[in-house]
Amino acid sequence: MTNERPLTGDMRADGEPLTLVEYERAGGYQALRKALSLSPQAIQDEVKKSALRGRGGAGFPTGVKWSVVPMGAQARRPKYLVVNADEMEPGTMKDRWLLEGNPHQLIEGIIISAYAIEADVAYIFLRWAYKRSARLLEQAIAEAHDRHYLGKDILGSGFRLDVHLHTSAGRYMCGEETGLLNSLEGKRATPRAKPPFPQVSGLWGKPTVVDNVETLCCVPHIVSHGWEWFKALSCTENGGTKLFGASGRVKRPGLWELPLGTTVGELLHEQAGGMRDGYAFRGLLPGGASTGFLTEEHFDAAMDFDALEKLGSRMGTGTMIVLDNQTCPVGTVFSLLSFFARESCGWCTPCREGLPWVTRALQALEEGRGEPIDLEVLEHSIRMIRMNYTFCALAPGAMMPLETALKYYRADFERHVTEKRCPWRG
Amino acid sequence: MLSRDEEEEIAGTLARYADRRAALPEALNIVQRYRGWVSDESVRDIAARLEMTPEDVDSIATFYSMIFRQPVGRHVILLCDSVSCWIVDYHVIREHLERRLGITLGQTTADNRFTLLPAACLGACDHAPVMMIDDELYLDLTPDRVDDILAQYSS
Numbered sequence: 001m002t003n004e005r006p007l008t009g010d011m012r013a014d015g016e017p018l019t020l021v022e023y024e025r026a027g028g029y030q031a032l033r034k035a036l037s038l039s040p041q042a043i044q045d046e047v048k049k050s051a052l053r054g055r056g057g058a059g060f061p062t063g064v065k066w067s068v069v070p071m072g073a074q075a076r077r078p079k080y081l082v083v084n085a086d087e088m089e090p091g092t093m094k095d096r097w098l099l100e101g102n103p104h105q106l107i108e109g110i111i112i113s114a115y116a117i118e119a120d121v122a123y124i125f126l127r128w129a130y131k132r133s134a135r136l137l138e139q140a141i142a143e144a145h146d147r148h149y150l151g152k153d154i155l156g157s158g159f160r161l162d163v164h165l166h167t168s169a170g171r172y173m174c175g176e177e178t179g180l181l182n183s184l185e186g187k188r189a190t191p192r193a194k195p196p197f198p199q200v201s202g203l204w205g206k207p208t209v210v211d212n213v214e215t216l217c218c219v220p221h222i223v224s225h226g227w228e229w230f231k232a233l234s235c236t237e238n239g240g241t242k243l244f245g246a247s248g249r250v251k252r253p254g255l256w257e258l259p260l261g262t263t264v265g266e267l268l269h270e271q272a273g274g275m276r277d278g279y280a281f282r283g284l285l286p287g288g289a290s291t292g293f294l295t296e297e298h299f300d301a302a303m304d305f306d307a308l309e310k311l312g313s314r315m316g317t318g319t320m321i322v323l324d325n326q327t328c329p330v331g332t333v334f335s336l337l338s339f340f341a342r343e344s345c346g347w348c349t350p351c352r353e354g355l356p357w358v359t360r361a362l363q364a365l366e367e368g369r370g371e372p373i374d375l376e377v378l379e380h381s382i383r384m385i386r387m388n389y390t391f392c393a394l395a396p397g398a399m400m401p402l403e404t405a406l407k408y409y410r411a412d413f414e415r416h417v418t419e420k421r422c423p424w425r426g
Numbered sequence: 427m428l429s430r431d432e433e434e435e436i437a438g439t440l441a442r443y444a445d446r447r448a449a450l451p452e453a454l455n456i457v458q459r460y461r462g463w464v465s466d467e468s469v470r471d472i473a474a475r476l477e478m479t480p481e482d483v484d485s486i487a488t489f490y491s492m493i494f495r496q497p498v499g500r501h502v503i504l505l506c507d508s509v510s511c512w513i514v515d516y517h518v519i520r521e522h523l524e525r526r527l528g529i530t531l532g533q534t535t536a537d538n539r540f541t542l543l544p545a546a547c548l549g550a551c552d553h554a555p556v557m558m559i560d561d562e563l564y565l566d567l568t569p570d571r572v573d574d575i576l577a578q579y580s581s
Contacts, residue, residue, distance in 0.1 A: 078444075090508035090547040128455075128492050129504075129548050131561045164442045169451045170492030172546060186447035188489045204444050247510035247551035254552045289509055289547075319551065327513050335512040339546060345489075 004233065005241060005257040006221040007214070011101040017136050020143045023104040029149055031220035035112040036157040040071065043116040043223060050227035051239035052219075055094075056084055056175070056212030057288065057316045058393070059238075059305040068199040069117045069207050078120035080208040081113055082184065083216060085126045085133070086168050086175040089288035090339055091321040094243040095213040097255050099126075099133035102217075103140035107163065109216035111149060112223055114161050117209055122163045125180055128170045137165050172343035176392050177210045179345065190347040191392035214243055235261030236304040244303060246272035248322030249279045255319070261307070265299030267320060279324040283408060287316025289336050290397025292404035293323070312404060328424035329409040330416055333402055334362040340398035351395035354385045358402065365413065368421040375413060378406060428471045432456055436475060446476050450486055454493045463494040491546070498541040499534040501579050504558040507544045510551035515567070519555045522569040526576060539580065 010026040011018060018026070035043055048063025069079065083106070087095040098106060110122050126134055141163050144150040152160050171189050173179040178192035181203050202208025218240055222230045231239040238260055244267050245255040251273030258271070264286065268274065275281050283293045286303060292313035294301065301307055308315045323332055341355035358381045361374040382403045387396045406413060415423050428436070439452040453476065457468045464472075464487055466480075473480040487493045494502075505523065507516055520531070523542060527535050534541040550556045553565035564575055 087549050088547055091510045091551050092547065093549045093551050096549045127549065129545075129558060129563075131563075166442075167452070167455065168492075169455060169490035171490050183451070184448060185445060186443075186450040186486065188486060245552060247554055248513050253554070285509075321510055321513070321551070323513065332509060332513065335507070335509050339508055343546065 006225075006233070007098065007105070007217050007241060007243065008101065008257040015100075017100060018102045018104065020104055020140070020147070023102065027224070028104055028220075029108055029147075031223040032108050032111055032149060033155060035115055035223050036155060036159060038223075040116045040118055043112065046227050047116065047219065047222055050218075050222045050230040051234075051237060052215065052222065052230065053238050053305055054212055055214035055218075055242070055317070057089060057290070057314075059315065062211065062215055065199065065211075066113075066117050066209060068197060069209060070200065071118060075118065076206055078206060079118060080203045080206060081110060081117060081119040081122040082180065082203060082208060082210045083110060083122065083124040084175060084177070084180060084210050084212050085124050085130070086180060087127050087130070087213070088172050088175055089290065089317050090336070091247055091285065092245075092288045092317040092319045093247075094245055094255060094317060094319055096130060096133065097243065098213050098217050099130060100136060103133075103136045104144070105217050105220065106137075106213055107140050107144050107149070109219040110163060111144075111154065111161055112219050113209070113211065113216055115159055116219075117207075119161065119209070122161060123184060123203075124163065124165050125174065125184060126165060126167050128168050134165065134167060141165065171345070172339075173345040173392075173394065176394065179392070180210060181208065188345065190345045193391075233259055234304075235259045236302055236307070238305055242303065242318050244271070245319035246322060247319070248284070249276045249324040249327075250274065250322050251276055261302040261304045263299065264294060264301050264303060264320075267303060268299070268322065272320075272322070275322075275324060279326055282323045282325050282327075282329065284323060285316075285321040285401055286313055287318045287320065289321070289339060290314075290393075290400055291316040292400040293408055294404075295408050312407075314400065326424070328366070328422055329405055329412050330362065330365050331422060331424065333405045334359065334366050336401050337362055337398060340394065344394065348391040348395075350385045350390045354381055355395060355398060357381065358385075358398075365416040366422050366425075368416070368419075370417045370420075372417055375406075375417065378402060378413075382406070428457070428468075428475060429460065432460055433475070436472075447478055450476055450478070450483065451490065454483075454487055454490070458493060462500075463497050497534075499538050501540050501559050503540055503542045504545035504548070505531070505542065506546070506548045506554070506556050508547035508551075510547070511555040514554040516555050518569065519557070519567050519572060522572055526573070540576075 052062045053059045168174045173189040174183045179189040183189040198208045242260045283295045337359045341359045344351045346352045361377045364370045385395045435456045436453045439449045470480045473483040555567045
C-alpha cells in the first residue's frame with residue numbers, strides 16, 4: 001500500500017522537521033539510488049508521462065520543460081538547476097510546509113532532477129522571510145554531503161552535484177523565472193526576453209532549469225512508484241496530489257495535501273470547515289493573488305490547471321483566499337493591486353505606470369471620491385494590461401482579480417460611486 | 427571600512443557563484459546584519475570589494491525591499507499587509523501597533539527601539555494576521571498578543 005499523501009504523509013505531527021534518520025526510515029533516498037541506476041533520459045521520460053505540472057503557479061509540464069535542456073557531451077557546462085523557493089504570492093504558504101516539514105525530501109528531489117538534466121550545480125533561491133527554512137536547509141545540505149548524497153561522487157555513481165543556498169533580499173519579481181535568474185546574478189530582478197529560454201541560456205548564459213519546491217518534491221515519489229501511480233493520485237488528466245490551502249474568515253484555515261482536482265466546494269466546506277460563524281461567503285481566489293475570483297456557482301469545479309482556466313480563473317498556487325460578506329470587495333482588490341503596484345519591477349511601461357493608475361482609481365473609490373469615470377479607467381486597464389502587452393506575467397496576473405471582481409461584484413463598485421463612500425466602512 | 431568578519435563572510439559567499447557581482451545581494455545582507463542598515467560608506471566599501479561602481483551597488487541596494495538604506499531601530503517590525511492578513515484584522519493590528527509605539531508605518535520610535543514597516547505576504551496566511559520582528563515570525567495576532575510580544579522586546 002503506497003502513501004496517498006506522498007509529500008506530507010510522513011511528516012511529524014508536532015511541526016518539527018523530519019530528521020535525516022526518520023526520512024531514511026520512511027524510504028528516503030531510496031529513489032535516489034534507483035534514479036542513479038537509470039539513465040537521465042529514462043527519468044525525464046518517467047516525469048513527462050507522470051503528467052507532473054509545475055506547482056509554482058504557471059503549471060507548465062515539468063517533463064516538457066526538462067526535455068528542452070541540451071544533453072550529452074555537446075551541451076555547454078556548467079548546467080544549473082535552480083529551485084524557486086521565493087514563495088511570496090499573497091495567500092500562499094504551501095512551500096514553507098515542505099521546507100520546514102521535510103527538507104531532505106526537497107534535497108532528494110533536487111539531486112534526482114539535477115541528474116535527469118545532467119546539472120552540475122543547484123541553487124535554492126529562498127525567500128528572505130523563511131529564516132527557519134534557511135537553517136533547516138543548511139543543515140540538510142550538510143547532512144546530505146556527509147552521507148555522500150551530494151558532492152563529488154554521489155553514492156559511487158560518478159555523478160557530481162553541489163547545492164548552494166541563496167537568500168533573496170526581497171522582491172516579488174524574484175519569483176518570476178527570469179527575474180529570479182537576474183537576481184541570482186546580483187542584478188535587479190527584471191524579466192528577460194524569451195527566447196532564448198533558460199533551458200538553453202539561463203544563469204550566466206548556461207543551460208538552466210528553474211523549478212518550484214513542490215514540483216521537485218514530487219520527483220522522488222514518481223521515480224519510486226512510477227508514472228502510472230503518480231498519475232492515478234489525481235482526479236484529472238494532470239498527475240499527482242497538490243498542496244491546497246485556505247485563508248480568510250473560514251473556520252479552519254490551513255493546508256492539506258489532496259488529489260489534484262479536488263473540488264473547490266470540498267476544500268472550502270470539508271477541509272476549511274466553511275465560513276466562520278457570523279460571516280457569509282462572497283467568493284474566493286483559488287490560488288493566490290494573481291488568480292480570478294470564483295463564486296458559489298463554481299463549487300463543483302475541480303481545483304486543476306485546465307478546469308479553472310476554462311472558468312476565467314487559474315489554479316495558481318492552489319492556496320485559496322476567501323472573501324466574506326463583511327469585507328469590502330473593492331477594498332480587497334485595492335489591497336491586491338497595491339501589492340502588485342508596489343512590487344512592479346518598473347521594467348515595462350504598462351506595469352510601471354498602469355498598476356499605480358489602477359491603484360489610485362481603486363483608492364478614490366474606497367475613500368468616497370470615486371467618479372463613474374474611475375470604473376471606465378478600470379475597464380480600460382483590463383483591456384490594455386494583458387499578456388503580450390507586458391514583459392512578464394506580473395501585471396496581467398494583477399488584472400485577474402480586478403477583472404473578475406468587476407464581473408461578480410459590479411454592484412458593489414457602483415455603490416462606492418453613487419453613495420460616495422465605502423459601504424463597509426460606514 | 428568593512429570589518430574583518432564582514433570581509434570573511436563576503437569572501438565565503440564569493441566561492442558559491444560563477445561571477446563576483448552575484449555575491450552582491452548576500453554582501454548587502456551581511457553588512458546589514460552587522461550594522462542594521464547599509465550606509466553610503468558601506469555601499470562604497472562593498473563596491474570596492476566586488477569591483478563595481480557605488481552607483482551600480484546602490485541600484486541593487488535600493489531595488490530590494492529588505493535592504494535598508496536608512497538607519498532603523500534596534501528591532502524591525504514587519505507587518506504583513508497582503509490580502510489574507512488584510513481580510514483578517516490587519517487594520518486592527520496596524521492601528522494598535524501605531525498607537526502603542528506612537529509612530530506610523532515607516533517610522534522609528536524616539537527611543538530607537540522599534541522601526542515599523544509594511545511587508546508583503548510572509549507566507550503564514552492560515553495564521554493571519556502575522557508580523558515578523560527581526561528574525562521571529564508571530565502568528566494569529568490580537569491586540570493583547572501584540573502587547574505581550576512587544577513587552578519581550580522592551581526589557
